[in-house]
Amino acid sequence: MFSFRNIAAALALAATAQAQNTLTFVSTDNVDRTIYITPSEGVEGMDPVTVAAGATVAVNFATGFIGNAYAVQEGKENVPGMLAEVNFQGWGGSTYFDVSAIVNSADTDNVMLMYPAEAPSTPISGCNPFPCNNAYYLPDDVQTKVTEQTNIIVTLGGGNTNATAKRDVNTAANGKNMPRNLVELKY
Numbered sequence: 001m002f003s004f005r006n007i008a009a010a011l012a013l014a015a016t017a018q019a020q021n022t023l024t025f026v027s028t029d030n031v032d033r034t035i036y037i038t039p040s041e042g043v044e045g046m047d048p049v050t051v052a053a054g055a056t057v058a059v060n061f062a063t064g065f066i067g068n069a070y071a072v073q074e075g076k077e078n079v080p081g082m083l084a085e086v087n088f089q090g091w092g093g094s095t096y097f098d099v100s101a102i103v104n105s106a107d108t109d110n111v112m113l114m115y116p117a118e119a120p121s122t123p124i125s126g127c128n129p130f131p132c133n134n135a136y137y138l139p140d141d142v143q144t145k146v147t148e149q150t151n152i153i154v155t156l157g158g159g160n161t162n163a164t165a166k167r168d169v170n171t172a173a174n175g176k177n178m179p180r181n182l183v184e185l186k187y
Contacts, residue, residue, distance in 0.1 A: 081107025
């Protein structure tokens with residue numbers, strides 16, 4: 001016998017199964033970059049992705065992916081910098097994300113902002129330009145953002161797009177901040 005509860009649970013599970021987990025990398029300047037993606041232990045890795053100057057590249061991820069991505073400009077040494085951290089279908093089935101400067105806070109020309117692709121497209125993590133009060137600088141900062149959306153925009157470079165030009169990344173209106181452990185790699 002079916003109940004409304006069973007139907008609702010089945011629909012929620014189907015919606016999660018059909019959700020396309022995506023980081024959409026948007027280049028806002030005239031620099032080609034390679035994106036390196038580091039998954040959590042036990043999660044399948046991915047090959048690097050090239051994002052040409054001014055291009056947009058969508059990268060799809062498995063259900064429950066936890067990891068991060070960083071960008072390296074063409075011709076530069078592969079050194080991790082500003083991180084775009086994400087946890088798809090994390091606690092409560094939500095997507096958790098943040099821009100982290102913990103590894104290399106001097107990397108201020110690659111990963112800049114992260115935010116949900118669809119309206120309403122807040123909360124926002126990161127800065128344009130750096131520094132700002134909307135990114136992780138210390139391990140105990142509380143800056144992780146949460147959304148129900150599964151397509152997260154990651155802007156690259158200090159240029160502006162129509163989407164980022166209208167955003168005030170230094171306001172408290174960018175959503176509730178969550179603890180960093182919701183996006184940390186688990187080794």
